[in-house]
Amino acid sequence: MAQQEEVFKKLVSHCKEYGFVFPSSEIYDGLGAVYDYGQMGVELKNNIKKYWWDSMVLLNENVVGIDSAIFMHPTIWKASGHVDAFNDPLIDNKDSKKRYRADVLIEDLMAKIDDKIEKEVEKAAKKFGESFDADLFRQTNPRVQENVAKRTEIHTRFAKALNDGNLEELRQIIIDYDVVCPISGTKNWTEVRQFNLMFATEMGSTADGAMKVYLRPETAQGIFVNFLNVQKTGRMKIPFGIAQIGKAFRNEIVARQFIFRMREFEQMEMQFFVRPGEELQWFEFWKDRRLKWHKAIGLGDKKYRYHDHDKLAHYANAATDIEFEMPFGFKEVEGIHSRTDFDLGSHEKFSGKKIQYFDPELNKSYVPYVVETSIGVDRMFLSVLAASYDEERLEGGDTRVVLKLPAPLAPVKLAVMPLVKKDGLPEKARQIIDDLKFDFNCQYDEKDSIGKRYRRQDAIGTPFCVTVDHQTLEDNCVTIRHRDSMQQERVAISALRGIISEQVSMKNFFKKITE
Ligand code: GAP
Numbered sequence: 001m002a003q004q005e006e007v008f009k010k011l012v013s014h015c016k017e018y019g020f021v022f023p024s025s026e027i028y029d030g031l032g033a034v035y036d037y038g039q040m041g042v043e044l045k046n047n048i049k050k051y052w053w054d055s056m057v058l059l060n061e062n063v064v065g066i067d068s069a070i071f072m073h074p075t076i077w078k079a080s081g082h083v084d085a086f087n088d089p090l091i092d093n094k095d096s097k098k099r100y101r102a103d104v105l106i107e108d109l110m111a112k113i114d115d116k117i118e119k120e121v122e123k124a125a126k127k128f129g130e131s132f133d134a135d136l137f138r139q140t141n142p143r144v145q146e147n148v149a150k151r152t153e154i155h156t157r158f159a160k161a162l163n164d165g166n167l168e169e170l171r172q173i174i175i176d177y178d179v180v181c182p183i184s185g186t187k188n189w190t191e192v193r194q195f196n197l198m199f200a201t202e203m204g205s206t207a208d209g210a211m212k213v214y215l216r217p218e219t220a221q222g223i224f225v226n227f228l229n230v231q232k233t234g235r236m237k238i239p240f241g242i243a244q245i246g247k248a249f250r251n252e253i254v255a256r257q258f259i260f261r262m263r264e265f266e267q268m269e270m271q272f273f274v275r276p277g278e279e280l281q282w283f284e285f286w287k288d289r290r291l292k293w294h295k296a297i298g299l300g301d302k303k304y305r306y307h308d309h310d311k312l313a314h315y316a317n318a319a320t321d322i323e324f325e326m327p328f329g330f331k332e333v334e335g336i337h338s339r340t341d342f343d344l345g346s347h348e349k350f351s352g353k354k355i356q357y358f359d360p361e362l363n364k365s366y367v368p369y370v371v372e373t374s375i376g377v378d379r380m381f382l383s384v385l386a387a388s389y390d391e392e393r394l395e396g397g398d399t400r401v402v403l404k405l406p407a408p409l410a411p412v413k414l415a416v417m418p419l420v421k422k423d424g425l426p427e428k429a430r431q432i433i434d435d436l437k438f439d440f441n442c443q444y445d446e447k448d449s450i451g452k453r454y455r456r457q458d459a460i461g462t463p464f465c466v467t468v469d470h471q472t473l474e475d476n477c478v479t480i481r482h483r484d485s486m487q488q489e490r491v492a493i494s495a496l497r498g499i500i501s502e503q504v505s506m507k508n509f510f511k512k513i514t515e
Helices: 002-017 039-057 075-079 102-131 134-140 142-164 167-176 220-224 227-233 279-295 342-351 377-388 425-436 450-460 470-475 493-504 507-514
Strands: 021-023 035-037 063-065 087-092 099-101 193-196 199-203 211-215 240-249 264-274 304-308 318-326 329-338 357-359 364-366 369-376 389-393 399-403 414-418 442-444 464-468 477-482 488-492
Touching: 002 021, 002 377, 002 389, 035 039, 039 063, 039 240, 039 264, 039 377, 039 507, 075 342, 087 102, 087 167, 099 102, 102 134, 102 142, 102 167, 134 142, 142 167, 220 240, 220 264, 220 342, 220 369, 227 240, 264 279, 264 377, 279 304, 279 318, 279 329, 279 369, 279 507, 304 329, 318 377, 329 377, 342 369, 369 377, 377 389, 399 450, 414 425, 414 450, 425 442, 425 464, 425 470, 425 493, 450 464, 464 493, 470 477, 477 493, 488 493
Parallel strands: 063 240, 414 442, 414 464
Antiparallel strands: 021 035, 087 099, 087 193, 199 211, 240 264, 264 369, 304 318, 318 329, 329 369, 357 364, 389 399, 464 477, 477 488
16 A cells, blocks of 8 residues: 555656646645646546547437536525535544544545455465465455454444434444544544535625525536426437536545545536436446446556445435546546436426426426436546556666556657757658647657657657658658557658557547447
8 A cells, every 4th residue: 555655646746747737826835625737637638528528429329518607596506405415524633633524534444444354365365376265265264254344334334324314423433443533643533514515606796786606516407407408409309418528616625635536626427318217227328338438448447346325315216436446545436326307306396497308209298317427537537647657667777657548548649759950850850740730649859869758758658759860861761669568660651640540549449338
């Protein structure tokens, strides 16, 4: 774990050093849990958003997109339940005066026990070699059994406390299992209290009587309140989906782990409207589809797992998370929720407008049910970077830091480098860029040795480097160097577009999603 934390720290500084992510307002000492994306970061982020958007609206003819405003009528947040129930259970340590989310303290406790179990199994696997039977060991080893029982007990109490909204019991679990404050090391805890996560501001001048409005905590409500607009103007037939990418804001109290939990972040959400009674089958469809979307980019299938929810929101009849193995453990990147007719039904009630769909096949009107897929852009960004960051030991003892980004997501697709800054080589390199720059994001680099230039491109994850040398002027051939294998080959300039397109096209991902 310590080693993982070390790698994570290096990743955070790498993000800053190479223009991926900067702390917000840095010259004023930063602003907690708010970050800016730099020149490389914005390209990677845009590529992630394009991958998601196209996979929704190009791959599915019954999914269309919208872009709704961040400000919305305040009653929307009453109808959605956010005013009354969008809370985190908070607890303070009286000695350190630090504030924590009680549910996160308990989740961390369970994760520590899981770690202990896995370490025990790994140790035994090393000791017993090939004959080791991990399942049998888990079932029979007394220390593993003891930890499994402890974890099950905590989990049962935790799930019940969350379901019952029992804040005292959450505190009791923290006390019973000796959870201490990481800063003070003491168990001197306050009561657990609920804290609403929405940011509020005012619209209009006070003379007019300003209206309290919220910065949206999710993009989904912008989709629900536009359901009829899109259905009618797009002549959409159920089942159909509405997709949206946009900013969301939450006053996270325990904001940590870099861009994993931010106060201003971005979501990619799709609400899929279906006939009542068909929602669970669509839930399974989207659960499967979304995992395929993640796996298609090739970060490693073992890095993903589903986490089905123990505690269902009162309006949901199924919910699961797709978790990714971050450097700090498996964490939620996306949620897939079967939200029944709660949202549309509630907006019908609060707005007094009929929000229904006339189903010509059934010859009746109903409030559609909804299956939602909701993924955080920033968490996706973090998972891609974390899995791609590598410190590779080279022959001769050198280390190269390389981002092995999936080529279609890489910020820069190719760097073109004249071997020397004279003899017409820079001009030839520029010609190549002029020919390719409308197809791919290209970079021109003539500074320092070729070796140093390769390292710079490795550090930002550029899949191809193209070197122009004196021979190029005679035979119109260049050396292309592949980032991951570091293999170099001599190819005709006229072949570059084809070689690069094949690797960087998102079609490679889309085929895997639908196969
Ligand atoms: N409309 C449903 C919804 O908002 P959620 O589970 O609260 O569900 C969906 O959020 C996704 O948004 C999460 O899986 C996560 O990727 C992202 N997300 C939520 N809060 C976040 C935060 N504070 N910082 C970064 N990403 C966040």
